[in-house]
Amino acid sequence: MTWRAVYHGDGKARETKIPPAPPWREFPRQPLGEIFQPPDGLVEAVNAAVCLRRPLLITGAPGSGKSAVIESVAAELRLGRVLRWHITSRSTLTEALYRYDALGRIHAQQLAATTGTQPAEDIGPFLQLGPLGTALLPSKRPRPMLIDEIDKSDLDLPSDLLDVLERGEFEIPELARHDRAEVAVREWGSDARPTVVRGRIQCTEFPFIVMTSNGERDFPGPFLRRCIRFVMPQPTVEMLSRVVHAHLTSPPDAEAMQLIQSFVDRVRSGESLAVDQLLNTVFLLRGTDTPKDATRKQLRELLLRELSRV
Template identity: 45%
Template sequence: MPDINARPDGTAGTDGNEENEWLIYRGAGEPHDGISALPDPPPWRDFDGGPLVEPGPGTDSASTRRLGAYRHMAQLHRPSPEELEIVNAALYLRRPLLVTGSPGTGKSTLAHAVAYELGLGRVLRWPIVSRTTLQDGLYRYDAIARLQDTQIAASGRAQTPGGIGSYIRLGPLGTALLPTARPRVLLVDELDKSDIDLPNDLLNVLEEGEFAIPELERLAEREPRVEVLTDDSTKVTVEDGRVGCRAFPFVVLTSNGERDFPAPLLRRCIHLELGQPDHKRLATVVRAHLGTEAARIGDDLITRFLERSRSELLAADQLLNAIYLTHHAAPPSRDRLADMLIQRLDRPR
């Protein structure tokens, strides 16, 4: 008889719920090898890019900052069943996960939590602003630097510059689409801040899982293999000027709800709406970043934060700042400092 508590990686579970056996990401806050049990993708999301490249670097300081120095405390409160099911649906279907919600609800942190628990290495982060284009995410070609190096070399003041690959660097999206055996995690942060074209421009790349580098395609006959730099600052070989994935990356698109997205993008994504955290969730966040004692001392600030959240737009990082700063302060200065740091984000300017 199979162990109904078994996790996808074969280790014993603790929830005793047979319905959860299919979950790859469990929100447990501890790394495991459950990603190896992820079934093959559906036929329409099966990609065959290659040859395989080495996996990216392991978890970096960005994830440590996001998840907290006491991140093992995340075990004290897991995501809701609905959140877990939606995240796992994106993993199974190889579809981008569109995460919406108010600032400070943990949208960006979710990408780091999945990467950390499933051992998927460093999160590739692509922050979006109004000037961001698809090209920024895929790759950059520094033609001006190449021209300058050629001119300096021609004047005899320097050695002959390297090949074209020395002037091409893959962006976060381009690096995520490299053919790796396991998926990379890509965080496309605050997509709603983009101009009107970027969501539509993303459609084809996310659907096909590949892209071309025209500067290399033009040289493919005489130079079919070119070594370029990645967003990880490592070198990989691009063949025939094209990059195509093998394992589709786990893509997290975050939005604060400042704009609507086109229907073609929405139908290609799995949507997760993160609501305002309750007292238990906020206490867990405080424990993960500041420890158990800080959560105990700051319990009254958590309560006041939640009461104000009913009528004001606030963010959880404001609460963390207040608890950290007021840890050694005494009333009434403690209350005054907390109010100074936790100011409503939707107040008139």
Template identity: 50%
Template sequence: MTSAPGPDWRLFRGDGEPRPVTLPPAPPWRCFTPGRSRQPDMPYVIEAQHANIVNAALHLRRPLLVTGPAGTGKSSLAHAVAHELRLGELLRWPVNSRSTVKDALYQYDAIGRLRETTLSRDRGEREPSIGTFVRLGPLGTALVPSATPRALLIDEMDKGDVDLPNDLLTVFEEGVYDIPELTRLPEDMADVEVQTLDHRGTVLVHQGVVQCAEFPVVVITSNGERDFPPAFLRRCVRLDLPVPDEERLRAIVAAHLGGEALRTAEDLIEAFLRRRAPGELATDQLLNAVFLRTGGVDLDAEGLLDAVLHQLTGAM
């Protein structure tokens, strides 16, 4: 039920007067529960032709390269696939200019090991296992052998170094990597328990080699800011998500906020479509506006709708 706009929606008034305030419930997509995915349990709105491409990638055991403008649901698609296929916790690798494949596979704390080993010797205690100082990254954890594949989101690949796609080729093709710090260990230390990135805790690595049993479900997102090399593209199935049209926008609002919210959002959808022409807007900005409306926030207040539906590109 939509609340009538009124002064109560203004939690902060800027008058310097402290007052008891109870924050209203957060949007479903901004709820954080320890140990659970932040993706709400709601349907992901996708066209049948695009779902077919996702299925092709699943059958081929190939990474799905998802391109499209900001706000078209690229990252949410990875959450939806992991949820629907019951693949467990989604592993996430957010790429930036400093990202390397090695760090995504594993990290080794050599300084920490040296310090702890020295302290243990000084105390006459047994030295800690080297596995205590090895932690698998999101890609490394995704390749740990298991009965069912893991789901991995490689987010915004085009923000990475130009060589990053080529560095992934061997891992994508072979589904295997080694940890040199463990491969050099003597035979009697062939099995080492190392830490994983997720709640499963640890995994036993034999002779420093990790080989997947089932290639993980990999979703790679790109905003289309850079072209990828042909060798990389050949190993992926490509899905280009278009900007949602009016019909899909309505379906998205209804899926996230319900039919009642949709019935009160006609003017907001129209405003969103008008503003999207001169400058790029993201679908979640529309959801934000509709959520505020259903919570009784007066979007006619000076400058408020402009702040919520602000352009993502162009001059500020």
């Protein structure tokens, strides 16, 4: 059973059992590696990126499964936890490499002066590596990293990335100028504190980087030259049937197949729809207690509303 009318809108408080969440909305989040269904051509693109140590740039519509690729690869190749950098128009390369809390250090020094204690010379507590900086740490195996929606970045960011993507190293100026040659700096999303020598970080295995794009802009040639590029194909009935089966652990029934066919037809006609909308609809309308007639039709229209419409 997946549908239950728990809210009635009558203002009366009542003890109601909330139905279980769909598998993709359970927290802590379940790994997607085992259920991800790669489209044709993606496996070859991933292998090319892994063998050549080049970033994989995946272009496709929102909700087409681009960001799930990194989880699938990281799980299958046992690359460890995925580092994530979600891009906005304000994102900069520096913040992806490291963050320095200069104000925090000044405050600590002022506090030491007012209390008459010796100010700490350790700069490490005020530095943290960003997701890209952490991915470039020396390691025995490539670290997996997602750079999500890079087409939403400032126009200069892809060009700013070129040197790092080519050389696999960067410098932290605050550490290069510091008196101490070795400083422990905290990793992104972890309490681990690797030692940075003379402010320089250089990878020993180039990270496996997946960059996603919704296709909203073009990128400069030198940037594209350093990437393996893959465009997510339009969904097919066969592909979506596999996706539904993998996520719901059972093959789609007759109504689900009708929903899948309608979804494919609408996407091919130019409508903007996401695969998770289809999954939500199939999940909610399956089972014996699901609503009938007008309510069922209303739910289908609600859940499969085109993304470009308000």
